[in-house]
Amino acid sequence: AQTVTQSQPEMSVQEAETVTLSCTYDTSENNYYLFWYKQPPSRQMILVIRQEAYKQQNATENRFSVNFQKAAKSFSLKISDSQLGDTAMYFCAFDAQGGSEKLVFGKGTKLTVNP
Amino acid sequence: ETGVTQTPRHLVMGMTNKKSLKCEQHLGHNAMYWYKQSAKKPLELMFVYNFKEQTENNSVPSRFSPECPNSSHLFLHLHTLQPEDSALYLCASSQARWTSGQAIYNEQFFGPGTRLTVL
Numbered sequence: 001a002q003t004v005t006q007s008q009p010e011m012s013v014q015e016a017e018t019v020t021l022s023c024t025y026d027t028s029e030n031n032y033y034l035f036w037y038k039q040p041p042s043r044q045m046i047l048v049i050r051q052e053a054y055k056q057q058n059a060t061e062n063r064f065s066v067n068f069q070k071a072a073k074s075f076s077l078k079i080s081d082s083q084l085g086d087t088a089m090y091f092c093a094f095d096a097q098g099g100s101e102k103l104v105f106g107k108g109t110k111l112t113v114n115p
Numbered sequence: 116e117t118g119v120t121q122t123p124r125h126l127v128m129g130m131t132n133k134k135s136l137k138c139e140q141h142l143g144h145n146a147m148y149w150y151k152q153s154a155k156k157p158l159e160l161m162f163v164y165n166f167k168e169q170t171e172n173n174s175v176p177s178r179f180s181p182e183c184p185n186s187s188h189l190f191l192h193l194h195t196l197q198p199e200d201s202a203l204y205l206c207a208s209s210q211a212r213w214t215s216g217q218a219i220y221n222e223q224f225f226g227p228g229t230r231l232t233v234l
Contacts (some may be wrong), residue, residue, distance in 0.1 A: 004157070037225075044118070045225040047203065091158070099219035101146060101171060105146070105158040 002027045004094050006106035013082045021077045021109045023092030030054075033095040034068070034075045035103070040088040048090070051075065052098065058102050078094075082113045120225035121206050127232045128196065129189055136229045138206030146220060147189040149181060152203040152228070162233040165187060165211050165218055196233045199221040203228040 003026045011018035025034070032053045039045040051059045051068050058066050063080045079086055092106040119140045128134050140147060149161040163171035164183040172203075180216040189206055206226040211218045 009155075042227075044227045047222055049222075050222070099221075101148070101163045101165065101218070101220045102160060102211070103158075103223065107155060107157050 002029075002094055002096050002104050004092050004104050004106040005071050006090075006092050007110050008109045009107070010110045012112040012114055013079075015082055015084060017082055018078060018080045019111065021079075021092075021111065022029070023075045023106060025073050025075065025078070025092075025094050025104075027073070027094070027096055029096045031056060031098045033098045034066075034076075035053055035093040035095070036064070036066070036077045037091045037093060037105075038086075038088045039091065039108075040085075045091070049077065079111075084113050084115060087113045118144075119208055119224050121204075121226040121229050122228065123229060125230045125232075127234065128193070129208075129234050130196060130198070132196075133192070133194040135178065135193065136204055136206075138189040138191075138208075138226055138228075139212045140187055140189075140206075140208035140224070142152055142208055142210075142224060144210045144224070145207040146209045146218075147183060147186070148207040148223065149191055150205040150207065152205055154202075157204070162191075170218075193231075196231075198233050201231055201233045203230050 005024045034051045036048040038048045048062045065078045067076045089108045093103045093109045122137045134214040148167045151159045161175045162181045205228045207223040209223045210221045
C-alpha cells in the first residue's frame with residue numbers, strides 16, 4: 001500500500017524567511033504524481049504545486065518550489081520569502097497511477113509564519 | 116457562487132438523527148468526491164462519483180449514504196452516526212476524461228467543508 005509521511009507536525013518561520021517542509025512516500029509505481037495542498041484556517045484546501053514523477057525538473061510556482069528526489073522517495077516543499085498568509089496546514093499527497101481519482105494524503109504540517 | 120460550495124458549514128446532531136450534507140460545484144466538472152478529515156489523521160477518501168456513477172466506496176459504513184443526482188451536486192446522507200464520526204467532511208470535484216478506455220482525472224478542487232459533531 002502507498003503511504004505518505006510528513007514527519008513535522010508543526011513548524012514556524014519568521015516572515016520573509018525560507019522554510020522547507022518534508023514529505024516522503026512509499027510506492028513501487030513509476031508514473032505517479034505528487035502534490036502539495038494548503039489548507040488555511042477555516043478556509044478551503046487549495047493546490048499549491050504538483051510534480052509528475054517522469055519529469056526530472058523540480059516544479060516551481062512563484063515562491064513555492066519542490067525538491068523531488070525520486071530515488072529517495074522524497075518530495076519537500078520550499079517556501080521562500082514567507083508571508084503571513086502562508087500560515088496554514090500543508091498536506092503532501094500522492095497519486096499512484098498519475099491521473100487517478102485516488103489521492104493518498106499525509107497527516108499534514110501546521111506552518112505558522114510569525115511577524 | 117464559484118468553485119465548490121458546501122452546506123451546512125457546521126452541523127451538530129444526535130446519534131439517532133438523520134441529516135444530509137450538500138455539495139455543489141460550479142466548475143463544470145464531472146467527478147465529485149467525499150473525504151473525511153479527522154484531527155491528526157490523513158484525509159480519508161470515502162466516495163468517488165464519475166459521470167454520476169459511483170466508482171469508489173472506500174469501505175465506508177452504511178450509515179453514510181452518498182447520492183449524486185447530477186454532475187454538479189453531491190449529497191452525503193447521515194443516519195445513526197457515532198461520536199467517532201465527528202470530523203470535517205470535505206467535498207471535492209475534478210474533471211475526468213476518457214483516454215484509451217481509462218478515466219484520467221485532473222486536479223481536485225475542494226470545498227470549505229462541513230464541521231460535523233455527533234453527540
